[in-house]
Amino acid sequence: MGKPMMIQNDDDKRIERLKRKLNAKSKVQVLRSALDLLEAQVEKAEKLVKWARAAKIVSASSREVMEDFKLLNLLKSRSE
Numbered sequence: 001m002g003k004p005m006m007i008q009n010d011d012d013k014r015i016e017r018l019k020r021k022l023n024a025k026s027k028v029q030v031l032r033s034a035l036d037l038l039e040a041q042v043e044k045a046e047k048l049v050k051w052a053r054a055a056k057i058v059s060a061s062s063r064e065v066m067e068d069f070k071l072l073n074l075l076k077s078r079s080e
Contacts, residue, residue: 002028 007015015027024030 012027015030018024018030018034019027022030022033024033
């Protein structure tokens, strides 16, 4: 059996409202759905932080490569 939770009356009413809207069989199903969504949001936020960090790391070398391509294109266009 699970562990009991002490839920405030206002929160219990919110859970019951969501239970009806979601056609959930139990309050636990509502809480699990909420936890799933919250976990997904946290994972997305963590990925964004990682991507931002990675982008910051490679941005300098990326700028160098872009400068090389600009120079190459400039030389190509002058030779034509």
